[in-house]
Amino acid sequence: MPSSFGSLASDSDPLKGATIKRNELTGEIFVARVIHGGLADRSGLLHAGDRIMEVNGFAVDGLEPEQVIQVVACAQGTIMFKVVPITERPVHSQTTMYVRAMADYNPAVDPNIPCPDAGVSFTRGDVLEIVDQTDALWWQARKLPTSSACAGLVPSTALLKRKQREFWWSQPYQPHACIHTLSTVEEEEDLMALEDKCVEADEETFESEELREADDDCGFNKDQMYLAGFRRSLRLCRRRFHSSVQSSCQAQCLSSCCYSALCSPYEEVVRHQRNLQDPLRLVALLGAPGVGVTELRRRLIQTHPQLFQGAVPHTSRPQRDDEESGREYHFISREIFDNMIHDNKFLEYGEYKGNYYGTSSEAVSAVLNSGKICVIDIESNALQAVRTPELRAFVVYIKPPSAERLRKTRHNAQILTNYYATRPFKEEDLVELEESAQKLELHFSQFFDHVVVNEELQEACAELRSAATRAQEQPQWVPSSWIRPQQ
Numbered sequence: 001m002p003s004s005f006g007s008l009a010s011d012s013d014p015l016k017g018a019t020i021k022r023n024e025l026t027g028e029i030f031v032a033r034v035i036h037g038g039l040a041d042r043s044g045l046l047h048a049g050d051r052i053m054e055v056n057g058f059a060v061d062g063l064e065p066e067q068v069i070q071v072v073a074c075a076q077g078t079i080m081f082k083v084v085p086i087t088e089r090p091v092h093s094q095t096t097m098y099v100r101a102m103a104d105y106n107p108a109v110d111p112n113i114p115c116p117d118a119g120v121s122f123t124r125g126d127v128l129e130i131v132d133q134t135d136a137l138w139w140q141a142r143k144l145p146t147s148s149a150c151a152g153l154v155p156s157t158a159l160l161k162r163k164q165r166e167f168w169w170s171q172p173y174q175p176h177a178c179i180h181t182l183s184t185v186e187e188e189e190d191l192m193a194l195e196d197k198c199v200e201a202d203e204e205t206f207e208s209e210e211l212r213e214a215d216d217d218c219g220f221n222k223d224q225m226y227l228a229g230f231r232r233s234l235r236l237c238r239r240r241f242h243s244s245v246q247s248s249c250q251a252q253c254l255s256s257c258c259y260s261a262l263c264s265p266y267e268e269v270v271r272h273q274r275n276l277q278d279p280l281r282l283v284a285l286l287g288a289p290g291v292g293v294t295e296l297r298r299r300l301i302q303t304h305p306q307l308f309q310g311a312v313p314h315t316s317r318p319q320r321d322d323e324e325s326g327r328e329y330h331f332i333s334r335e336i337f338d339n340m341i342h343d344n345k346f347l348e349y350g351e352y353k354g355n356y357y358g359t360s361s362e363a364v365s366a367v368l369n370s371g372k373i374c375v376i377d378i379e380s381n382a383l384q385a386v387r388t389p390e391l392r393a394f395v396v397y398i399k400p401p402s403a404e405r406l407r408k409t410r411h412n413a414q415i416l417t418n419y420y421a422t423r424p425f426k427e428e429d430l431v432e433l434e435e436s437a438q439k440l441e442l443h444f445s446q447f448f449d450h451v452v453v454n455e456e457l458q459e460a461c462a463e464l465r466s467a468a469t470r471a472q473e474q475p476q477w478v479p480s481s482w483i484r485p486q487q
């Protein structure tokens with residue numbers, strides 16, 4: 001039987017660069033995998049499938065893997081391995097793949113990982129460089145950004161999906177039609193409660209808020225030019241909105257966190273720099289009610305009208321004398337609105353006392369094609385509708401500051417109540433705001449391209465502005481399907 005010797009430079013844990021396994025029938029010890037970029041890999045002397053006979057002259061057959069590691073750990077100076085190399089080394093043409101994690105993973109609490117020390121922990125939203133997919137269950141990856149050349153183990157898509165299925169089946173009752181991605185049932189109930197909190201507002205109060213805004217003349221800039229798509233009315237009734245994604249699964253899942261794209265534990269991404277001739281990217285703001293999404297959007301558009309613009313919403317309500325179609329709204333008949341819903345034209349839409357209101361993807365595209373950055377605010381259930389190859393949304397999460405700073409900065413702020421009246425924030429409003437923000441972060445942080453903490457308005461607005469322009473001008477991680485659309 002062919003044999004060879006390999007020597008590795010001394011290291012406190014030289015087998016960290018490889019994992020080993022024992023054949024339970026024969027007691028033989030084999031190299032299970034060589035960690036990409038680790039010591040064993042760099043030496044080129046150990047390969048997956050090699051049989052380890054001896055470590056520094058000590059026969060390892062019959063030992064438990066932990067005992068072999070102990071032998072290696074106790075060795076001083078140069079360590080000699082006597083190895084029987086695998087006869088047919090598989091030829092791999094590994095291509096590096098980048099993914100965004102859609103779930104959290106902690107190897108320290110995973111009983112199934114073959115070697116917890118070699119595991120890479122990650123949280124949703126992290127970008128991973130997958131350097132080896134040879135093993136169907138355990139891939140090798142680096143979490144970016146990293147300065148380490150050494151990769152570690154992460155569960156493969158197949159393994160994570162299996163875990164999700166096991167979790168799903170372990171639940172006493174699961175009404176969802178698809179695999180449960182991240183949330184526990186309790187969290188799901190919380191979310192449903194959040195989304196269910198729709199208070200019936202009568203049309204007069206809703207309309208009066210619209211009028212109040214119009215009276216404020218806040219749709220006009222310094223030169224008395226009307227800033228199209230400026231109104232906040234869509235945000236007002238957002239809790240009753242629908243997103244354009246109406247899969248059968250989503251119909252059952254009010255939290256809308258389990259539609260197909262969100263079910264995959266990894267999203268393949270590429271580092272992409274927008275070409276100058278490409279349309280600009282949509283900037284979609286997401287935040288808990290009352291955190292200041294409207295205020296920031298308003299300030300951004302008002303202070304930089306040459307750069308930013310909102311999308312003009314559609315409505316089926318009758319046009320008033322002082323309104324122009326295409327300025328405050330696109331006024332269309334109910335029948336046309338229904339057809340547009342049917343044709344999936346809306347990113348979000350809602351209905352109030354017989355009148356529809358909605359933001360169409362075409363209205364967003366019109367702004368983007370005009371050379372301005374379209375800024376809209378969305379509900380979490382519209383995430384899938386805006387994360388498309390056409391709109392390429394850059395999602396900015398507006399986060400509340402610390403509890404203390406929130407209470408200080410909102411001292412004179414006015415909250416918009418469910419009855420469409422404004423009044424100063426009460427303690428319970430702030431608590432509710434913080435809870436809603438936590439739930440958004442818990443369930444959707446993997447989709448945040450940038451987070452702006454809205455503490456001081458001016459600073460938050462400046463940061464939003466620079467993030468929104470950076471999204472157009474600098475390379476970003478985006479879903480690979482946006483750049484290489486699937487057939």
Ligand SMILES: Nc1ncnc2c1ncn2[C@@H]1O[C@H](COP(=O)(O)OP(=O)(O)OP(=O)(O)O)[C@@H](O)[C@H]1O
Pocket residue numbers: 235236287288289290291292293294295296409410413414415416454455456457460
């Ligand atoms: N950083 C801040 N400092 C002080 N006040 C703020 C800040 N950001 C927002 N506000 C004020 O808080 C109030 C609520 O803000 P805004 O209306 O923008 O909330 P929102 O996120 O759009 O939620 P909703 O849609 O429920 O109104 C407004 O009075 C706004 O001026």
